[in-house]
Amino acid sequence: MMTGSSVVTPPHFCFSLHKMNNKHSVCLLQRILMMESWMLMILIMPGVWSGYWSVTFENQCALKGTSVVMKCSYDYPSGQRVTRVDWYKALSIQGQRRLYPLSRLFSPRDFKYVGDKNSNCNLKINNVQLADEGLYHFGFVTTSDRWTSKTHANLNVKELTAVINPSTVKEGDDVNLTCVSGCAHTTISWLKEGRPVPKPVKASREDAGTYFCAVQGQETVRSNSVTLNVQYGPMNVSVSVDPQQPAEGSSVNLTCSSEANPAADNYTWFKRTDSSSSSTVLQVGGGQVLSLPSMTASHTGLYLCRARNSVGEDNSAEMLLTMIREDHGSQTHQIIAGVGVVVLVILVVALLLYWKKQRTHAAEKQTVFGSRIIGEGLSSSATEVQQDAVYANIQRSSSHPRNTHHKHNVPFSVEAELIYTTVTSKPRNKSRAPEESRATAGETNDSVIYSTLVQSS
Numbered sequence: 001m002m003t004g005s006s007v008v009t010p011p012h013f014c015f016s017l018h019k020m021n022n023k024h025s026v027c028l029l030q031r032i033l034m035m036e037s038w039m040l041m042i043l044i045m046p047g048v049w050s051g052y053w054s055v056t057f058e059n060q061c062a063l064k065g066t067s068v069v070m071k072c073s074y075d076y077p078s079g080q081r082v083t084r085v086d087w088y089k090a091l092s093i094q095g096q097r098r099l100y101p102l103s104r105l106f107s108p109r110d111f112k113y114v115g116d117k118n119s120n121c122n123l124k125i126n127n128v129q130l131a132d133e134g135l136y137h138f139g140f141v142t143t144s145d146r147w148t149s150k151t152h153a154n155l156n157v158k159e160l161t162a163v164i165n166p167s168t169v170k171e172g173d174d175v176n177l178t179c180v181s182g183c184a185h186t187t188i189s190w191l192k193e194g195r196p197v198p199k200p201v202k203a204s205r206e207d208a209g210t211y212f213c214a215v216q217g218q219e220t221v222r223s224n225s226v227t228l229n230v231q232y233g234p235m236n237v238s239v240s241v242d243p244q245q246p247a248e249g250s251s252v253n254l255t256c257s258s259e260a261n262p263a264a265d266n267y268t269w270f271k272r273t274d275s276s277s278s279s280t281v282l283q284v285g286g287g288q289v290l291s292l293p294s295m296t297a298s299h300t301g302l303y304l305c306r307a308r309n310s311v312g313e314d315n316s317a318e319m320l321l322t323m324i325r326e327d328h329g330s331q332t333h334q335i336i337a338g339v340g341v342v343v344l345v346i347l348v349v350a351l352l353l354y355w356k357k358q359r360t361h362a363a364e365k366q367t368v369f370g371s372r373i374i375g376e377g378l379s380s381s382a383t384e385v386q387q388d389a390v391y392a393n394i395q396r397s398s399s400h401p402r403n404t405h406h407k408h409n410v411p412f413s414v415e416a417e418l419i420y421t422t423v424t425s426k427p428r429n430k431s432r433a434p435e436e437s438r439a440t441a442g443e444t445n446d447s448v449i450y451s452t453l454v455q456s457s
Helices: 003-005 013-023 026-043 328-380 437-442
Strands: 054-057 060-063 069-070 072-077 082-093 096-101 111-113 124-126 132-140 144-148 152-159 163-164 168-170 177-180 188-192 209-215 218-222 226-242 252-261 266-274 279-286 291-292 302-308 313-315 319-321
Touching: 054 132, 060 069, 069 152, 072 132, 082 111, 163 209, 163 266, 177 188, 188 218, 226 302, 226 319, 252 266, 252 302, 252 319, 313 328
Parallel strands: 060 152, 168 226
Antiparallel strands: 054 072, 069 124, 082 096, 082 132, 111 124, 132 144, 132 152, 163 177, 188 209, 209 218, 209 226, 226 252, 252 291, 266 279, 266 302, 302 313, 302 319
């Protein structure tokens, strides 16, 4: 080896000393020093010639809610094989410091061994909590011995903290938003109401809202929330009228509205008056609502309002207030027309009722007449009926001549009144009248029943 050759004294050097000083002890001393150097070199090279028991840690800082890997490496004498590995946490019980395996902790956490059984003993802790902070030890068992580290790894757990100073600013002022992590090399991002945003530098009204910082790439690991309040003067001042088209004599309300932070707390009303020589604006009231109890022609014109808060003030645009004059003549006509419609409806209903009554009366009479005819016809079948005189007369109110040939086809009208004659049934006389007289009277061998119909106008 090169290291060994640099320590060994060349043989000729020893020979030259022997020759010059004639002392063999000097050369022997050099040989002994060379052998000791080789032995020392072998002892200080672990893992090459012979290993030794050791564990090396790196302290860690983690944010609450994140994951962290506890860096660890270990060594042991050569020729042995690792059969078991364990991580321990140091706890103070009754004033004494004791090591407890992670699997036996009172509140088991999400620990995962990510090392091996050779030299890597890394430990991963997921969803780190404040209770995970503390001292950690590593131990392992080989085929011939066991070892627990005398040193430890220190885990510090911190929380993200968002700070805003001042929390209330005026529009255009500087904004100082700070995210304190407590752990070095932490990359954070800012979110406003859940959406990533750049950190504001100059305050504007759009910047107002709730902020928090988070670990970049792990946005679920968030800080506390802070609220930025940006104040600004009134803007978008406007005037509304209720009702929009007021009539003469009605009450009118004019309302002034604006956007402001803080809300406007002072309102002033003005009205523009025009004359032949000049135009001036006069103050006519105060308050957010200007009320006009009874609208008159003098109230019409141009109005505007001024809104003010602790930051500033602003005026609305001018609003023209007009009035509708009532037409009393047209109102009277509307009343008369309404009464006329009601009267017309009543007359129509009365006529319909009268017509229905007349029609029902006529139908009842027709039914009675038909039933009597059917009854008489049935009784005449048993006896011989002799009718003294039968006439059929249809009297019409019109000037048309009487038509006896179509008397059975004349329909009944609603106005017709049905009159029928008394029908007398007599038994047939055995001593019949001469055939001539019977022919004169218009009799036949069959019993005939006739009725007289009268149609009144």
